[in-house]
Every structure is written in C-alpha cells, then in structure tokens.
Amino acid sequence: MSETCKSCGHSLCARRVPIFSHLDGEQLETVVSLIRRKHFDKRETLFFEGGVLQGLMIINRGKAKAYRHTADGKEQILHLFFPGDFFGEKSLFVDKKTEYNVAAIEPVDLCMISRKDFQRLMKDYPHINQKIMEELVSRIDHLESMIENLGAKSVDARIQSLLLELGQKALKQEKLEDGMEFVLPLSREGLANYIGVTRETVSRKLSALQEEGIIEMTGNKKIRVLDVDRLERT
Amino acid sequence: MSETCKSCGHSLCARRVPIFSHLDGEQLETVVSLIRRKHFDKRETLFFEGGVLQGLMIINRGKAKAYRHTADGKEQILHLFFPGDFFGEKSLFVDKKTEYNVAAIEPVDLCMISRKDFQRLMKDYPHINQKIMEELVSRIDHLESMIENLGAKSVDARIQSLLLELGQKALKQEKLEDGMEFVLPLSREGLANYIGVTRETVSRKLSALQEEGIIEMTGNKKIRVLDVDRLERT
DNA sequence: CGCGGTCTTGATGGTTATCAAGAAACGTGG
C-alpha cells in the first residue's frame, strides 16, 4: 500500500472519469491538483463498513467489490467497481456511516478527493453536480435490477444476467473482437456472493451452460459466450 | 381518477414533504402554486413501466408500490411509497424511461410538479437540490439492504426484517402506543412479492411467528409485535 | 347473510444448500 501511484499519469487519472469528462484542460489541472493517490494490492480492503469516508474515491485502475456480511457470516456483494467508477458519494451529502466494505479484487490505484475539495469543485463547476446525480440515478437503476434478479428470477436466469452484465462491462473496458469473450473478475465464490447462491451452484450452472454449447470456458476465468441470444432470452 | 383532490388543503400538501420542509411560508406558496393534484383509487396504476415521467410525483395521502414484472410473470416490488415519499426523480436529471410500474395500494392523492417547474425551483432554492441528493442516497441505502436480505438472508430473517421495516414505517406515520402494533399495507401476496417468496410461505411463516408468541395477528391485516427483540436478533 | 376473494394448511415434488472428496489451476521456490 504505497502512498503514491507512480504508474498513472496525472491527467489520465481525472480524464478517464465520466464525472470530469466535460472539463477542459485547465479545469482538469485543478481537479488533478486536488487528488491524492493510493495503491492497494489484490485482496486489500480499501474501506471498512462503519467508517466514514472522507471524500470521493475513484477507481483509476483495477477493480473492487463492495460487500456486506450478514449476521450469520454470509457475504453479499452490492457493487462491482471498475476503472472510472467511484464510491464515497454518500459522504458528500450526508454525514453517515458507509454500510459496506470495499476490497480490491485486482490491484487498485485509487484517486481520492477530500469532501471539502470536492464540494468546492461542485460549486465552481456546477455541471459536476449534475454528473453525480446522473450517476446516482443509474446506480439506483442497477440496484433495482439486482433486486428483480434476486427476488423474482430463477437461478438459471440470474446466472445468465450475470454473464451478460460482466460481458458488457468487459466490452466497455477493453474493446473486444466479436464473439463476447472476457475474463471473469471474480472467483466462483465471488460470483456466487453476487447473485445469492453457493459457489457449487455457480460451478454446476456454468458447466451446464457449457454442455449446452452456450458458453465456453478456458481455464477458470476466461469465458466466451457463443450464443448471446440464448442468454438474453431470459 | 378525478382531476383535483378536494380533501387535501393546499399548504398541507407541500409542507409535509421533507424536501420542502425547510422553506418558509412565502416560498411554500410558490411551490404550492406549481402543484397539480390527482386522485387514484386503490389498485389504480399511477404510472406504467416504459413511460417517461414528466416531473416529480409526491404521495400526499395513501400508499403506493413500485414494481416490475419478470419475463415469466412474477412481480417484484421495489419500493413502498408512503405519504411524503416521491418518485419520478429520475426524470429530473436524465431523459430515461421509468423501469417500474407504480400502483396505489390505498386511495392515493398525488401531487405533481412538472420537470420544468421543479428545475426552476431547484435553481431558486438550491437547498432543495441537497434534499433530493440526500433522499437519493438514503434510497440507495434501502435498496442495498433489500439486496442483502434477498441475496444472503434466510426466509425467516427476511420476514423478520419485513415486519420491523413495516412496523417502523407505521410508527413514523401515526404515533403508536407502545407495543408495536400496525396494519399491514399489503396482502400476503404483496408481502411475498416484496421479499421474494410465495404467499403460502408468508402465511406459514407468520403463523409460525404467532405460535412462537413473537407476534399476534388479529384479522388478516393487523399485527402486534409482542417480542421486538426476537425480531431484531436476526 | 351470503358471496368472492383472500388466507391458511396439508401433501408432494423440485431445486438448491450442504457435506464430502477428488481434480484442476495457480503460485512459489528450487
């Protein structure tokens, strides 16, 4: 966990984040000057449940999961954060505890902007406010879809939604050649904790999809979706 | 579905809504002048999935549910709206379809403020902006809790959370005497569609809780929680 | 008071969690 991230260029950090994408060069410089960076190894915890985040945290590189533990020890993943995603937005508006843990599922470079600095940014560049709102709204959309999946869909359908979601996210990150192929960001257990089943069930369902010729797995993490239509026909 | 709601006083409508609670009398008058009212009978649909809401919709009286139907016809309830709650906030920030239906589960008086008018309000009274943000954040919190319930908790635990949630909401609405007693806002089927089980299961679990002496049911809708601690020990 | 809708309860079956063991993948150090 080094204090600074040497590998990421300054401007890159802010430029690839959607909420700053409309700023011009000079404005971006201002933003960049406010950013502190921090590196986390895989499996390191970025933040613990119950703590108060002191600002906006932006994933610059790597991926992270936000999750909770139930009373009986089960893990439920609430969000997957990819490069460009942020968390800690709650602390910008209300003085409340964060109710989930965030852990790196890949080595992560984190960009941090303090609450105070970010509030000034929002005042100086009001459009950022709008961007944050949009992000909150789309996060609500996503959470609502998760609820529909968990509450009303069969396990088969949940696995299919999961593969489509991860495939699309991967597609957005690195431009892919045709025939959706991507690397799973989570272990079987991670996938299971995202869709509310056990790792054994994930294993069995993926094997079944492979036998039906809908997907093809190479190694444990690489997946190629052969029949996207079949997945979408949920 | 009459065009105006005669029974609700003008100022009441805006005053009881948290997002306007900080405004003074004159400002409230302005808000009130922008409001259009509409009444819906029980079971009427306030809005259909796929439509674009044209402004902010505030429940002034009654209760409503927001829900989706899965491909195979199952209903999943996403939100319960009580008096003072609002929906349609998405339309204020982005031009996107609403992805759920909203239906009255009691006769509802609805206050509507058009997108354009509300955006002017936000400009004139910037604090409203902050209030909306706070509401979005707390809605995210609630959705995350639902996900934890649906994905990682046993059905018993989900029923218990449900009763606590409904009890607390009822407590907030009408001040209750001690010994949490309240009227269920939903049928067994409604409860079931909220926590992702079948109505038969809800029936059985409630009966079990009664036999254990944790709750007491009178009629189909009235519930008294005798042992709140046992419910909280999830 | 009687009817329609809602609710409860029982019997059964399907689906997934759990327990268990072996196989594959991965990382490490020689």
Added chain:
DNA sequence: CCACGTTTCTTGATAACCATCAAGACCGCG
C-alpha cells in the same frame, strides 16, 4: 522450467427448504 503445495474448482450424494398444487376456512363487503 519443473515440482510441489495450496487454493480454487468440479462433481456426487444427501438433506433441507420452499414452490407448487389442492382444498377448505376465514374475512370482509355488499
């Protein structure tokens, strides 16, 4: 680069739990 040890993954057997199907009871409303 290979061998080893560890972690992760797969697969099977079993059991628990809930959905489903079905019938009768209760409730609430006209």
